[in-house]
Amino acid sequence: MSTQTSAPTTGQPAGAAHNPPAVGRSVVFRIKRCQGPGQASYWQDFKVKIPQNANIISCLQQIALDPVTTDGTRTVPVVWDSGCLEEVCGSCTMLINGKVRQSCSCLLDAIAPNEGDVVTLEPMSKFPVVRDLWVDRSRLFHNLARVKAWVPIDGTYNLGSGPRETPQDQETRYVLSTCMSCGCCLEACPQFNKEEKPADWDHAFIGAHAISQARLFNTHGTGRELAPQRLEVLAGRGGVNDCGNAQNCVKVCPKKIPLTESIAAIGRAVTIHKIKQFFGA
Amino acid sequence: MPGANEKRVIVVGGGLAGLAASIRVAEAGVPVDLFSVVPVKRSHSVCAQGGINACNDVARQQGYSEYEHFDETIYGGDFQADQHPVLEMANMAPRIIDLLDRMGVPFNRTSEGYRDLRLFGGSLFKRTHFAGATTGQQLLYGLDEQTRRYESEGKVTKYEFWEFLWPVVVDGKCVGIVAQDQRTMQIRSFRADAVVMATGGNGLVFGKSTQSVICTGAAAARCYQAGAWMGNPEMIQVHPTAIPGADKTRLMSESARGEGGRVWVPRNKGDARRPKDIPEGERYYFLEERYPKYKNLVPRDIATREIFSICVNDGLGVGGQRQVYLDLTHLPASTHHKLEGILEIYKKFAGEDPQFEPMRIFPSVHYSMGGLYTSFAKGSYNPAEPRTKHLSGSGAPIGSAVGQGLLPGAPANAMTNIPGLYAFGEVNFAYHGANRLGANALLSCIFDGLFCGMSVLGHVADGKGAAGVAQGEYDRVVAQEEAKVKALTDNAGKGDSASPETNPYAIAKEMGDEMTEACTVVRSEGRLKQALATLSSLKERFKRVRLKDSAIWTNQSLLYTRAVGDMLTVAEAIAKGSLERRESRGAHYREDFKERNDDAFMKTTLAKYDPATSSTSIEFVPIDATLIKPTARTYGKSEGAVSTKAAASPHN
Numbered sequence: 001m002s003t004q005t006s007a008p009t010t011g012q013p014a015g016a017a018h019n020p021p022a023v024g025r026s027v028v029f030r031i032k033r034c035q036g037p038g039q040a041s042y043w044q045d046f047k048v049k050i051p052q053n054a055n056i057i058s059c060l061q062q063i064a065l066d067p068v069t070t071d072g073t074r075t076v077p078v079v080w081d082s083g084c085l086e087e088v089c090g091s092c093t094m095l096i097n098g099k100v101r102q103s104c105s106c107l108l109d110a111i112a113p114n115e116g117d118v119v120t121l122e123p124m125s126k127f128p129v130v131r132d133l134w135v136d137r138s139r140l141f142h143n144l145a146r147v148k149a150w151v152p153i154d155g156t157y158n159l160g161s162g163p164r165e166t167p168q169d170q171e172t173r174y175v176l177s178t179c180m181s182c183g184c185c186l187e188a189c190p191q192f193n194k195e196e197k198p199a200d201w202d203h204a205f206i207g208a209h210a211i212s213q214a215r216l217f218n219t220h221g222t223g224r225e226l227a228p229q230r231l232e233v234l235a236g237r238g239g240v241n242d243c244g245n246a247q248n249c250v251k252v253c254p255k256k257i258p259l260t261e262s263i264a265a266i267g268r269a270v271t272i273h274k275i276k277q278f279f280g281a
Numbered sequence: 282m283p284g285a286n287e288k289r290v291i292v293v294g295g296g297l298a299g300l301a302a303s304i305r306v307a308e309a310g311v312p313v314d315l316f317s318v319v320p321v322k323r324s325h326s327v328c329a330q331g332g333i334n335a336c337n338d339v340a341r342q343q344g345y346s347e348y349e350h351f352d353e354t355i356y357g358g359d360f361q362a363d364q365h366p367v368l369e370m371a372n373m374a375p376r377i378i379d380l381l382d383r384m385g386v387p388f389n390r391t392s393e394g395y396r397d398l399r400l401f402g403g404s405l406f407k408r409t410h411f412a413g414a415t416t417g418q419q420l421l422y423g424l425d426e427q428t429r430r431y432e433s434e435g436k437v438t439k440y441e442f443w444e445f446l447w448p449v450v451v452d453g454k455c456v457g458i459v460a461q462d463q464r465t466m467q468i469r470s471f472r473a474d475a476v477v478m479a480t481g482g483n484g485l486v487f488g489k490s491t492q493s494v495i496c497t498g499a500a501a502a503r504c505y506q507a508g509a510w511m512g513n514p515e516m517i518q519v520h521p522t523a524i525p526g527a528d529k530t531r532l533m534s535e536s537a538r539g540e541g542g543r544v545w546v547p548r549n550k551g552d553a554r555r556p557k558d559i560p561e562g563e564r565y566y567f568l569e570e571r572y573p574k575y576k577n578l579v580p581r582d583i584a585t586r587e588i589f590s591i592c593v594n595d596g597l598g599v600g601g602q603r604q605v606y607l608d609l610t611h612l613p614a615s616t617h618h619k620l621e622g623i624l625e626i627y628k629k630f631a632g633e634d635p636q637f638e639p640m641r642i643f644p645s646v647h648y649s650m651g652g653l654y655t656s657f658a659k660g661s662y663n664p665a666e667p668r669t670k671h672l673s674g675s676g677a678p679i680g681s682a683v684g685q686g687l688l689p690g691a692p693a694n695a696m697t698n699i700p701g702l703y704a705f706g707e708v709n710f711a712y713h714g715a716n717r718l719g720a721n722a723l724l725s726c727i728f729d730g731l732f733c734g735m736s737v738l739g740h741v742a743d744g745k746g747a748a749g750v751a752q753g754e755y756d757r758v759v760a761q762e763e764a765k766v767k768a769l770t771d772n773a774g775k776g777d778s779a780s781p782e783t784n785p786y787a788i789a790k791e792m793g794d795e796m797t798e799a800c801t802v803v804r805s806e807g808r809l810k811q812a813l814a815t816l817s818s819l820k821e822r823f824k825r826v827r828l829k830d831s832a833i834w835t836n837q838s839l840l841y842t843r844a845v846g847d848m849l850t851v852a853e854a855i856a857k858g859s860l861e862r863r864e865s866r867g868a869h870y871r872e873d874f875k876e877r878n879d880d881a882f883m884k885t886t887l888a889k890y891d892p893a894t895s896s897t898s899i900e901f902v903p904i905d906a907t908l909i910k911p912t913a914r915t916y917g918k919s920e921g922a923v924s925t926k927a928a929a930s931p932h933n
C-alpha cells in the first residue's frame with residue numbers, strides 16, 4: 001500500500017507524510033532482554049532490513065530467523081507475546097520508544113522512516129517479566145474477578161432473551177466492553193505499582209480497567225444486581241479512592257475507552273453507596 | 282489433586298467452543314480443568330467480526346425459519362455435511378442468541394431496543410446478530426466473564442500458558458492428557474473422564490492467513506497422530522476479502538458487503554485513474570452482474586473464485602495486481618459507524634480511510650471446515666424420504682423443538698473415534714461441509730459447547746472413565762513427550778544454525794508458500810502431487826531441524842519448532858485429501874475435475890494416520906443425506922460467471 005497519497009493515521013510524526021519512508025532501509029532494534037525471573041536485564045541491538053508494511057512483530061520475526069546482534073554476536077531469539085496481530089486481543093503490549101502500546105499495530109513507516117533509525121523495545125514495567133518482552137499479567141485478570149465483572153445469570157437454561165436496551169445504552173456499554181485487557185492503562189498509571197506477590201494484589205490499586213468494567217456491569221439490567229458488592233470492593237483499600245486522577249490511563253488506551261468518565265461515575269456511586277450504608281439503607 | 286473417584290473433565294482451548302463447554306459442564310457440577318496456550322480472553326475467537334446467525338422474529342414473519350437456516354447451511358456447504366447435526370444447530374440458534382443476550386453481550390439495537398440484524402452471505406433474509414464489527418470479541422468476553430465467575434467459585438481451574446501435547450489413551454479410551462507449562466517448561470499428565478478438544482483452526486499451515494499466530498492446528502495434529510481420524514481436511518475456506526500484510530492477512534468482514542459494500546474493478550484493463558475518477562459506467566461490478574439475486578453476497582467460495590479469476594485469468598485486477606476494490610464510500614455515516622471495528626483495522630494497517638477511498642482486497646486462507654472426525658446420534662426427525670430443496674421464504678415444514686436433529690445428551694455427539702475424546706468448534710469437522718456460510722462458525726462453536734457439552738456429561742456419567750487407570754499409563758506418555766523435547770534441544774546450536782535447510786522458520790515458510798500455491802483456490806492433480814513431494818522433503822529436513830535456543834525456561838523456539846513438525850502432518854492430510862477428491866465441491870475446486878460428482882464423492886473424506894509409515898491414508902465414507910435431496914448449487918448464476926457447476930435447478 002505504498003502508493004498512497006493520504007497520510008497513515010497511526011502515530012505518524014508530523015511532516016513524515018512529505019518524506020516517504022526509505023524503501024529497503026535498515027533500522028536498529030535496541031531490545032531490553034532478561035532470561036527469566038530474578039535474572040539481570042541487559043540490552044542488545046539488532047539491525048533489521050525493513051520489509052514493506054512492516055510492523056514491530058514482523059521485525060521480531062526477522063530477528064528470530066537468525067538472531068545476531070549488531071556487534072556480530074550470535075544469540076538466542078527474543079521472546080515476545082502476540083496473538084491476533086490486529087490489535088484486538090491485547091497480547092502484544094510493550095514499551096516502544098518508551099511509550100506503552102501494541103506492537104502489532106505499530107508500523108515501522110510511522111516510527112522509523114529513515115535509514116539507521118533506532119527503535120527501543122522494553123517489557124511493560126508494572127508486571128513481572130517472564131522472559132524478554134513477555135510479562136505475566138495475571139493480576140490484571142485477577143482484578144476483574146475482584147469486581148465480579150460478569151452478569152449473574154441463572155444458568156444456561158432456555159429462559160428467553162435478556163433485558164431490552166436502548167441503542168444509546170448499547171453504545172455506552174459496547175465501548176466499555178471493547179476493553180481487551182491489554183494493560184496500557186495500568187502501565188501508564190502512577191498509582192498502579194508492580195506487585196510480585198499475589199497475596200498483595202487484593203489491597204493494591206485495582207486499576208482503571210477494572211473500575212471501568214465495574215461500570216459496564218453496573219449499567220446492565222441484570223448485572224446491576226451485584227453493584228453493591230462491586231462498590232464495596234471499590235470503596236475499600238486499592239479501590240477507586242486510590243486513583244490520583246492523573247488521567248494518564250485514558251491517554252494511552254488504544255480502544256479509546258472513556259476511563260476518566262468511568263472513574264468519575266464509579267467515584268460518585270461509591271460515595272452514594274457509603275452514604276446509604278451509613279444510614280443503614 | 283482430584284480424588285481418585287471424583288469425575289473431572291478436561292477442556293483444551295478457551296475460545297468460544299471451549300468456554301461454552303466449560304460453562305455447561307461446570308454448571309452441571311462436574312469440575313473442569315481448562316487448558317489454553319494464551320489467557321482464554323485472548324483466544325482467536327476474539328478476531329471474529331461480522332456476526333452470528335439465527336432465525337429471529339422479524340425474519341420469521343417474512344417467511345424465514347430455522348428450517349430455512351438449516352437448508353441454507355446444507356446448500357452452502359454443497360451437500361457435504363451430515364444433515365442431522367446441522368438441523369439441531371439451526372434449531373437451537375435462536376436460544377443461543379437469547380442466552381448470550383442474557384449474559385450481557387452488547388448486541389446492536391434497533392430504535393425500539395430489540396436486537397438489530399444484518400444481511401450475510403448465502404441468505405436472502407436478515408438473520409445475522411452482531412455487536413458492531415467485533416462480534417467475536419464481544420461473544421468471547423461474555424463467555425469469558427461467566428467462566429471467570431465459575432473459576433472464582435472453584436468449579437473451573439484454568440491452566441493458561443499450558444500447551445496440550447498428547448492425549449492419554451488407554452484400552453482405546455481417552456482418560457487424560459499430557460501438557461507443558463510454556464513458562465517453566467514442566468511436562469506433566471492430567472487425568473480426566475473426558476477430554477474436549479476445542480483448539481480452533483490451522484491457518485498457519487498456509488503461512489499467512491486471517492487467523493491468529495496460535496492457530497497452528499498442532500493440537501488436532503497430535504490427536505490425529507495418536508489415532509483420532511480427520512474429516513474433510515481438504516475443505517479450507519479462502520475468504521474473498523482480506524488485506525495482504527507482511528506478517529499476516531487481515532480480514533475485511535463479509536459484514537462490509539452485508540451492509541451494502543460493493544466489489545468492483547475498472548472495466549478497462551490498465552485503467553490507472555483513481556477509483557473516484559472512474560465513472561459508474563466504467564466500473565465492473567462483476568459479482569452483481571453475474572449473480573443478480575445474491576449479488577455481492579454469494580457464498581465465499583464463489584466470490585473468491587470470481588475475484589481470483591478476474592485478477593489472474595482476466596488480468597482486470599486493480600493496477601494489474603492481485604487486488605479488487607471493496608467499496609463502502611457510498612454508504613451513510615451511520616453504516617460506517619456499525620462497521621467501525623473493521624474500518625479501524627483498515628485505516629491502521631493500510632493507511633487509508635475506507636469511508637473515502639475504496640479498500641483494496643484479495644482472497645486469503647481463513648477457516649478450516651475440516652477437522653477431527655466426530656460422530657452423532659440422530660434425533661427424532663426422520664422423514665421417509667429426503668425433501669426437495671426448501672423454497673426460500675415458504676415457512677417451516679417442521680417445528681424447531683429440541684431433539685429432532687440430534688439426541689440430547691447422547692455420548693456419541695461430537696465424539697471422535699476415540700471414546701472420551703471430543704472435538705468442539707472449528708476443530709470439529711461437522712456442520713459446514715465443503716463451504717461455511719459467514720456467521721455460522723461462531724454459532725457452531727457455541728452450539729458444540731452447549732449442546733454437545735451435555736453429551737460429554739452423558740459420557741462421564743456412563744463410563745468408568747479414568748478411575749483405576751494405572752499411573753504408569755500417564756507416565757509413559759510424559760516420557761514420550763520428554764524424549765521429543767530432548768531430541769529437539771539436543772540439536773540446538775549444533776551445525777550451521779543459520780542454514781535455511783534446517784531452520785524451523787524457513788521450513789515453515791516453505792510449507793506455507795507451497796500449500797498456498799497448490800492447495801487453495803484452484804487445485805490440480807499435477808500441482809498437488811508436486812506439493813506432496815515438497816512436503817515429504819520438508820519432513821526429511823525437519824528430522825534434522827536446528828533449534829536456536831536450548832533454554833530450559835520459556836523456550837518459545839522449542840514450542841514453535843515442535844508445532845512446525847505437527848503442521849507438516851496436517852499439511853499432508855490436506856494435500857492428500859485434495860488429491861483424492863477428484864471432483865469440485867464448495868471450496869474444493871479442481872481444474873481437472875470441474876464438476877461435482879455426487880455418486881463418487883458426496884461423502885466424507887476420512888483421513889487416517891499410520892504411525893508405522895508416518896503417513897496419511899484417505900478413504901471416503903457415506904454421509905447422512907436423509908433430510909434434503911442434493912440439487913445443483915448455482916446461486917442463480919447468470920451467463921459469464923465462472924462455470925463450476927451443473928445447470929441451475931428451478932429453485933435457485
Ligand SMILES: Cc1cc2nc3c(=O)[nH]c(=O)nc-3n(C[C@H](O)[C@H](O)[C@H](O)COP(=O)(O)OP(=O)(O)OC[C@H]3O[C@@H](n4cnc5c(N)ncnc54)[C@H](O)[C@@H]3O)c2cc1C
Pocket residue numbers: 293294295296297298299316317318319321324325326327328329330331332333416417443444445446479480481482491492493495496499500532534647648705706707708719720721722723724726
Ligand atoms: C478474522 C476472522 C473473523 C471471523 N469472523 C467470523 C464471524 O463474523 N462470524 C463467524 O461465525 N465466524 C467468524 N470467524 C470464524 C470464527 O472466529 C472461528 O471459527 C472461531 O472463533 C473458532 O473458535 P474456537 O473456539 O473453535 O477456537 P479458537 O477461538 O481459535 O480457540 C482455540 C483455543 O485453543 C487453545 N489452544 C490451541 N492449541 C492449544 C494447545 N496445543 N494446547 C492448549 N490450548 C490450545 C487456544 O489457546 C485457544 O484458547 C472469523 C475468523 C477470523 C479469522
Ligand code: SF4
Pocket residue numbers: 188189190191192207208242243244245246247248249250260263
Ligand atoms: S486517572 Fe487514576 S487510574 Fe487513571 S492514570 Fe490516573 S491515577 Fe491511574
Ligand code: SF4
Pocket residue numbers: 178179180181182183184185186208209212252253254255256257259
Ligand atoms: S481500558 Fe484500555 S488500556 Fe486499559 S486494559 Fe482496557 S483496552 Fe487496555
Ligand code: FES
Pocket residue numbers: 081082083084085086087088089090091092093102103104105
Ligand atoms: S497481537 Fe493481538 S493486540 Fe497485538
